[in-house]
């Protein structure tokens with residue numbers, strides 16, 4: 001009897017180990033594949049060899065002239081994604097407070113379902129919405145300032161779109177974080193003469209800190225990686241960086257995607273290089289968010 | 304009218320001086336009474352958890368609530384700082400006069416009330432913050448920002464809660480790193496920091512070992528010089544050790560309320576006697 005249980009334990013351990021290794025192997029494979037393809041245009045053997053520095057710092061992307069610079073695209077991507085994420089963050093936290101603490105159970109359940117549904121809507125649907133509605137809105141806003149836009153395709157449209165798209169992920173992680181904060185802490189706070197608002201902001205939100213950071217970095221990951229919908233409103237500017245909210249922009253993903261199937265040679269290969277840049281940016285950003293979180297942990301928890 | 308009922312109800316057990324102090328309670332809380340509870344009924348939906356409770360809780364003394372599980376001790380304790388407000392299904396009738404005001408009145412400033420009436424819970428529930436931030440929490444919510452003021456207030460509260468010597472060198476450490484007994488004393492310190500008049504304790508030692516328990520009991524005895532303390536306890540010996548007066552509850556009724564000596568030595572009601580001698584509960 002005991003022997004059988006040990007055996008099945010060992011078998012399951014084997015299966016889990018295999019699953020973990022398989023996932024890790026897939027990630028490594030993907031990274032290696034993209035990286036190997038991505039460095040091709042910079043190798044001496046490549047016919048239209050590119051130099052790394054002009055590629056990374058270049059402020060023009062003119063495929064027609066054979067000029068490929070991603071410097072401004074990196075800046076645009078960072079600005080668009082981070083502003084989009086920062087716009088979504090307070091909304092996500094406030095919604096999560098309403099859902100996790102304020103709303104009566106039935107309403108809270110209904111709102112949770114809405115948020116989860118939002119998170120599951122495919123990006124192309126957001127894209128269609130953005131191309132139809134957000135761009136029109138941006139155009140209206142711009143015209144009240146007397147600015148004309150390219151049909152609303154702009155940095156602002158990208159920011160608004162990414163705020164909407166990252167909101168569900170951030171909210172749903174924050175909800176679970178908030179629900180994990182014991183209600184006994186709320187009671188303790190209220191019994192000390194804190195108002196409900198003080199309790200939410202001084203006890204509940206700090207207590208859900210880890211989930212909020214996790215939600216923010218997942219959300220930012222989605223923002224950086226979002227291609228389809230962003231391409232529909234970015235307007236693919238040729239030079240940059242974009243300095244006005246109403247100007248067209250270009251992100252790393254929209255650059256990879258634009259005309260992908262109609263192109264060959266350097267114009268095709270260089271998109272893998274852009275992919276490598278994107279991966280590095282995501283890694284660095286995550287590391288930075290982790291650093292900020294550590295800082296907050298230290299400050300909030302003492303020690 | 305209600306008041307007359309109350310007098311009648313208590314007639315056979317009250318002395319003349321009781322009646323006099325009860326009469327003056329009509330005008331204002333006389334000195335010496337922290338809470339005058341009058342015809343208090345509390346319902347959770349249809350379930351009546353407290354039935355016509357009438358009692359006076361004395362100032363600067365320790366009052367113990369005893370009784371079998373589910374008899375309404377915690378419910379009554381939560382009435383005293385309006386924490387039952389947080390339970391949606393609860394509905395309360397009757398009055399609790401505190402400093403001449405009925406705290407059940409809708410005009411009561413609940414936030415202010417809770418700064419004057421501290422509460423300590425059954426499970427130690429420090430915030431996941433530093434020891435200092437825990438002790439300073441109430442004051443910070445009151446809008447105190449001055450660092451040196453906070454430092455002094457925290458030190459004083461921790462000294463009163465008999466925790467200072469153990470934590471003075473690492474106030475920045477997370478409160479989770481403390482032992483259960485230390486955490487509970489931190490929770491007491493957190494309440495004391497607001498300089499309340501009254502401290503409510505709901506089975507404050509039930510999660511603690513005997514040594515930590517006796518430290519908290521010593522602390523209660525010290526604190527009663529300055530504070531009115533109401534404590535819910537399942538331990539007869541604890542009630543006997545720390546309290547001046549004891550109230551025995553059964554199924555939502557206040558069965559007997561008297562000096563602790565009388566309750567434990569000559570209970571008038573046979574149910575009280577059965578309970579304290581361990582026949583049920």
Ligand SMILES: Nc1ncnc2c1ncn2[C@@H]1O[C@H](COP(=O)(O)OP(=O)(O)OP(=O)(O)O)[C@@H](O)[C@H]1O
Nearest residue numbers: 347350352371372373374375376377378379390392
């Ligand atoms: N939030 C609530 N909703 C509904 N009923 C409740 C609630 N809290 C308590 N009750 C009921 O009210 C009655 C009194 O509960 P209370 O917690 O005051 O008892 P207690 O004397 O403190 O018991 P214990 O010694 O077990 O802590 C119980 O029957 C309980 O089931």
Ligand SMILES: [Mg+2]
Nearest residue numbers: 376377378505
């Ligand atoms: Mg209780």
